[in-house]
Amino acid sequence: MPDGSPPPLVSVQNLKMHFPIHAGLIRRRVGEVKAVDGVSFDIAEGETLGLVGESGCGKSTCGRAILRLYDPTEGEIRIDGTDIASLNHKDLRAKRPVMQMVFQDPQASLNPRMTVEAIIAEPLDEHTSMTTAEKREKVRELMDAVGLNRAFAGRYPHAFSGGQRQRIGIARALALNPKFIVCDEPIAALDVSIQAQVVNLLEDLQRQFGLTYLFISHDLSMVRHIATRVAVMYLGKIVEIAPREALYEAPKHPYTQALLSAVPEPDPAFRTARTILQGDVPSPANPPQGCNFCTRCPQVIDICHKTEPAMRELAPGQFAACHLYNETSDHAEAPEAQQEQLEVQ
Numbered sequence: 464m465p466d467g468s469p470p471p472l473v474s475v476q477n478l479k480m481h482f483p484i485h486a487g488l489i490r491r492r493v494g495e496v497k498a499v500d501g502v503s504f505d506i507a508e509g510e511t512l513g514l515v516g517e518s519g520c521g522k523s524t525c526g527r528a529i530l531r532l533y534d535p536t537e538g539e540i541r542i543d544g545t546d547i548a549s550l551n552h553k554d555l556r557a558k559r560p561v562m563q564m565v566f567q568d569p570q571a572s573l574n575p576r577m578t579v580e581a582i583i584a585e586p587l588d589e590h591t592s593m594t595t596a597e598k599r600e601k602v603r604e605l606m607d608a609v610g611l612n613r614a615f616a617g618r619y620p621h622a623f624s625g626g627q628r629q630r631i632g633i634a635r636a637l638a639l640n641p642k643f644i645v646c647d648e649p650i651a652a653l654d655v656s657i658q659a660q661v662v663n664l665l666e667d668l669q670r671q672f673g674l675t676y677l678f679i680s681h682d683l684s685m686v687r688h689i690a691t692r693v694a695v696m697y698l699g700k701i702v703e704i705a706p707r708e709a710l711y712e713a714p715k716h717p718y719t720q721a722l723l724s725a726v727p728e729p730d731p732a733f734r735t736a737r738t739i740l741q742g743d744v745p746s747p748a749n750p751p752q753g754c755n756f757c758t759r760c761p762q763v764i765d766i767c768h769k770t771e772p773a774m775r776e777l778a779p780g781q782f783a784a785c786h787l788y789n790e791t792s793d794h795a796e797a798p799e800a801q802q803e804q805l806e807v808q
């Protein structure tokens with residue numbers, strides 16, 4: 464953080480979320496799934512940090528652990544000046560209004576037996592002493608803010624389209640005037656034709672209410688549109704984090720390069736060589752020794768199998784964890800050069 468700049472709204476240090484694996488009749492603990500394994504990042508107030516990576520790399524678990532929907536195994540989480548990781552349940556409940564989540568599947572996250580009015584008012588019932596009339600008015604203001612017709616407040620979720628249901632979920636997340644929202648694949652379950660509308664709404668709301676987002680998605684094109692900075696996750700760890708332009712225009716980590724090379728580019732002038740990653744993602748219950756990416760990396764070198772690479776700043780604000788950039792390595796300049804020789808599809 465440069466001198467004089469305000470402290471980040473969200474600060475995550477060495478976050479770990481390991482799920483125990485039990486087996487046998489007495490449910491003996493036989494191992495653990497390292498879903499999130501030492502993740503660190505900051506998010507400035509008003510910023511959107513995109514969190515990308517293949518399915519199963521730990522994005523959702525990371526978002527949930529930050530909001531304490533899971534109790535993290537280890538690590539520090541500071542949100543708006545409070546150490547979230549160490550709060551007891553009573554204090555956590557009091558802090559809940561500041562941090563909210565928008566879920567992937569609006570169908571599954573809305574109670575089908577509750578009206579839209581009751582769904583959006585639920586957090587107000589739980590966390591405020593508003594009168595019925597005040598709640599009624601607040602629900603209608605929220606419906607206006609997310610572009611839902613007030614006249615439909617008495618309807619049930621099934622009467623709405625997927626995009627409208629996600630607007631209901633967003634209105635509920637906004638009810639307590641949060642500062643920080645984890646958007647967990649908020650458009651993945653929606654029709655492509657309405658994905659952009661929901662993303663534009665999230666951007667409008669961010670400007671209007673000064674919101675800070677962690678935007679989790681496997682859609683790199685959408686993240687490029689909405690995020691100010693982007694973190695790339697692989698097998699429970701962040702391998703690269705950088706300002707949006709740097710990440711998309713000059714990715715440093717071979718995994719980021721491979722992910723981006725798979726994004727369809729309509730303009731042939733900007734099409735690059737496509738990297739096909741070999742093999743499957745290893746199990747987070749049994750990650751490889753050394754670098755987590757060493758079993759699939761097209762540019763693997765000896766040390767990758769032995770030592771975990773540290774995060775290093777390779778360009779202003781652009782950090783990557785890769786041995787290819789070690790000052791002592793002969794390969795310090797190799798990744799971009801080698802990228803050109805990769806298989807063209």
Ligand SMILES: Nc1ncnc2c1ncn2[C@@H]1O[C@H](COP(=O)(O)OP(=O)(O)OP(=O)(O)O)[C@@H](O)[C@H]1O
Pocket residue numbers: 482496497498516517518519520521522523524525681747
């Ligand atoms: N409650 C749980 N118990 C045990 N393992 C879990 C639990 N939740 C997630 N995992 C495992 O943790 C790993 C990370 O899962 P997670 O859902 O966070 O990944 P993701 O990147 O969000 O993937 P997707 O995009 O498919 O949701 C996976 O291997 C998953 O099976």
